[in-house]
Amino acid sequence: MAALAVHDITEPFPIQELTIRDALDGADVCGKAATGSGKTLAFGLPMLQRTERGSAPGRPRALVLVPTRELARQVVDVLVPPAKAVGLHVAPFYGGTPIERQERALRRVVDVAVATPGRLIDLAARKTIALGDVEMLVIDEADRMADMGFMPQVERILRQLDNRRQTLLFSATLDRDVDVLVRRYLHEPVHHEVASTRVTVHEMTHRFLAVHKLDRVKVAAAIGRESSRTLVFVRTKRGADRLVDQLRREGIRAAAIHGDLRQTARERALGEFSAGKLPVLVATDVAARGIHVDDVD
Incomplete structure (x- = not known):
């Protein structure tokens, strides 16, 4: 709590209030919430609480999949302060930067990897990251994953997570490809939805x-x-x-x-x-x- 209070985070957002308890209890969670709703901490706090320290180099115990490098950076920026408070190391892995630099990072302990699907597959193919110890998976912005054509890559990664015990999925919409992903890979998920208080496209002046x-x-x-x-x-x-x-x-x-x-x-x-x-x-x-x-x- 002290690590959050330093950043003026003292009250939970609705999506956090709804999902954190279920996530801490170990349930698979399917959250419907828009960007900017506070969902990073909704999945991040229980993930950090449930991830044990002592990961081996190149073998993270928790994985967050995101569609873009910008989102990877944003997620890491939010999670680093509370991760430090519990003695965990969070690191991003995405394309557009030299892969060798990220391979060097994996020679050290990375408890939580935040990655785009393509770069994660590249690192696994080069055997610099192993996914066999991942127990908790988060799929963030699943609808955007689908829009960008990443679902085959996401499913390829899911099939490699032999030790996965819990999956949290967050998306602004839960139709079509996202619904297929939920039905195929989440086990009796608890569903939570937060209505957006933001101005929607329909309410804007065009x-x-x-x-x-x-x-x-x-x-x-x-x-x-x-x-x-x-x-x-x-x-x-x-x-x-x-x-x-x-x-x-x-x-x-x-x-x-x-x-x-x-x-x-x-x-x-x-x-x-x-x-x-x-x-x-x-x-x-x-x-x-x-x-x-x-x-x-």
Whole structure:
């Protein structure tokens, strides 16, 4: 509790209040909650309580699967303080960074691995991580896993977890592929759902602007100039870089976030945008998954 209080966390969010007791009791849990609902601690606190110290190097006892590297970093940032308080080590594993660096990290004790499916499979194939000791599995943002085509990889990983005793799954929706995953791999799960208090897409004001293609950049610049945070989605990575250059020529501070950028560049752009230092962030749809930023205009 002291580790949480330092970060001004004194009262549980609804999803935490609903799921933590069942997770501590060892039940499989299926939680329906949106990004930003506090679900990281909803699965993180019982996971840290139930994971014993003494993991062997390269053999974590708990595993969190996430769809994107940005979400992996966010989950680790939330879990590190309470993990330190109970003597556990948490580490992220994701693509876009040198795999050798992560292999070096696995030579030390990692009790809780937070990983994207592709990088975890690569590390297992190189025999630098073994999953046979994993007793607790968390699948976070399962609906986004499905949207991004990761379900075959997730199922491949699940089949390797011979020692798995508990699975917690969190998702904003529980239909189609996610429902199949729940029915196939969770044992008599306890279901919890938290209604979102956020503004939904249906409640937002939508405006469609018919603009000549030669004027699109100037219109985008005008919108960005009048807002503190503007998030622009484009179809391609090349289009994102091109639009950033065009906006800068219009005097707008902008940065791109997409899969071809180095992880440090992505984190810097997202950090400045979240802090309000960068007024315009241009993103591809896939790169934007897992990002949580408040107060986007």
